[in-house]
Amino acid sequence: MNSLWTNNIKRFFILILIQILVLKRINIGWGDLNYIHFFIYPLFILLVPLKIQRSFLLILAFFTGLFLDMFYDSPGLHSSSLVFMAFMRNYILKFLEPRDGYKIEMTPTIYNFGFNWFLIYSSILVFLNIFWYFSVEAFSFLYFPEIILKTIFSFIFSEVLIVLYVVILNPK
Amino acid sequence: MRNPLLANNKLYIFVLFIILEIISFVLIVNYNNKQKDIFLYSSNLFSGYINSKYTNWLNYLKLKNANEQLKKDNAYILQHSFNKNTHNVGNSNEKDTLPEKEFNLIPATICNKSIDKRNNRMTLDQGSSAGIKKDMGVIDAYGIVGVVRKVNSNYASVVPLINTISRVSVLIKNKGYFGILEWEPYDYRKIKLTSIPKHANIENGDTIITSGFSTIFPKGIFVGTIEEIQLVRGSNYFDITVHLNNDLALVENVYVIENLKKYQKEEVEK
Numbered sequence A: 001m002n003s004l005w006t007n008n009i010k011r012f013f014i015l016i017l018i019q020i021l022v023l024k025r026i027n028i029g030w031g032d033l034n035y036i037h038f039f040i041y042p043l044f045i046l047l048v049p050l051k052i053q054r055s056f057l058l059i060l061a062f063f064t065g066l067f068l069d070m071f072y073d074s075p076g077l078h079s080s081s082l083v084f085m086a087f088m089r090n091y092i093l094k095f096l097e098p099r100d101g102y103k104i105e106m107t108p109t110i111y112n113f114g115f116n117w118f119l120i121y122s123s124i125l126v127f128l129n130i131f132w133y134f135s136v137e138a139f140s141f142l143y144f145p146e147i148i149l150k151t152i153f154s155f156i157f158s159e160v161l162i163v164l165y166v167v168i169l170n171p172k
Numbered sequence B: 001m002r003n004p005l006l007a008n009n010k011l012y013i014f015v016l017f018i019i020l021e022i023i024s025f026v027l028i029v030n031y032n033n034k035q036k037d038i039f040l041y042s043s044n045l046f047s048g049y050i051n052s053k054y055t056n057w058l059n060y061l062k063l064k065n066a067n068e069q070l071k072k073d074n075a076y077i078l079q080h081s082f083n084k085n086t087h088n089v090g091n092s093n094e095k096d097t098l099p100e101k102e103f104n105l106i107p108a109t110i111c112n113k114s115i116d117k118r119n120n121r122m123t124l125d126q127g128s129s130a131g132i133k134k135d136m137g138v139i140d141a142y143g144i145v146g147v148v149r150k151v152n153s154n155y156a157s158v159v160p161l162i163n164t165i166s167r168v169s170v171l172i173k174n175k176g177y178f179g180i181l182e183w184e185p186y187d188y189r190k191i192k193l194t195s196i197p198k199h200a201n202i203e204n205g206d207t208i209i210t211s212g213f214s215t216i217f218p219k220g221i222f223v224g225t226i227e228e229i230q231l232v233r234g235s236n237y238f239d240i241t242v243h244l245n246n247d248l249a250l251v252e253n254v255y256v257i258e259n260l261k262k263y264q265k266e267e268v269e270k
Helices: A002-025 A041-046 A054-072 A077-095 A115-138 A140-167 B010-029 B033-087 B262-269
Strands: A027-031 A033-036 B103-113 B122-125 B137-140 B143-151 B156-160 B168-172 B180-183 B188-193 B207-210 B222-231 B238-244 B253-259
Touching: A002 A041, A002 A054, A002 B222, A033 A140, A041 A054, A041 A077, A041 A115, A041 A140, A054 A077, A054 B010, A077 B010, A115 A140, B010 B033, B033 B103, B033 B253, B103 B156, B122 B143, B143 B222, B168 B222, B188 B222
Parallel strands: none
Antiparallel strands: A027 A033, B103 B122, B103 B253, B122 B156, B137 B143, B137 B253, B143 B156, B168 B180, B168 B207, B180 B188, B188 B238, B207 B222, B222 B238
């Protein structure tokens, strides 16, 4: 029980540090546009245990986002997209529910549910998160093609990063 | 606990989600310049659209008052120009800051008219209570309309140019010949100009203005242009057709001219 929370807190700091110290500085793209942004922090919300209260999850996502925004100098942007993702997490979980249901002590990981399940689960949520992030960043659907391009490229690379992280460290 | 995901109240979660998103958006709009600009721009677009629709609607309700105001303004401007004409003759160095007013204009609206009879009439919605008296000239923005014939306290009856008893004294501009406008039924855009001697050097398209000889109209109001010139055999005068500048079928807002020096002039002409 205790180790579950300490694990999550550790993961929180690790992911945030990777994000703001390394990934924030990587800009890959061509032309005038940086299409590829790396997002690894959504993994924190993905791996929060199932038994967490939904309201607490939303608030947690909000403050995680705000914490990131402090470093990105964009108040509200990350918190908005993370809250959206946290809100959608339950619907996706319900949608992907295995035949014998979830056990309350579980954490949605490869260890518990298998690689394919985790791949679908994480890619849906990460895609939603990134799409929301770029939509809010543009703040207007006038730039829809640009939003879509940025979302797709960033999603592919972020998803690879996230899956790599989970496969290598294999959290329980 | 088979399904812990259903444990929480959905509505409560949704409200929390909305609240957190609103906080995020408030932060975004308040602290990020790009989104702030877009937000202000689009909200301006939206509010501007609503505002302009609303103002249009309001303006429609105010049209009547606006019209009245415009007529008053026009009357003031026309009046100023007539009075200016009569006072700029003379020493131009003399700075007359308060010229003596000669003409006063009273705005009015035509509330009844006929144009297809031999003796057409028009009725104004203003009468002696607005200062209208018998034998005052009536003009609109494009030319002259007629002369007031009868007045009661709230209405005035006008004999328009297109009435066989109407006689208006006019000049051919820059040529100096003066004549009388008379109407022959039934074309309300055309009017006859008589008393122009046959030696006069006139052409089609010459401008006809009021002469100012009578006390009814000030000098220089544009009436129309010469459309056709005929010389009747044995006559000493041209038979001239003038095309009226204003369309008496459409005329609605008119100004009644009050000549403030009328009695002085009539007195010496007795």
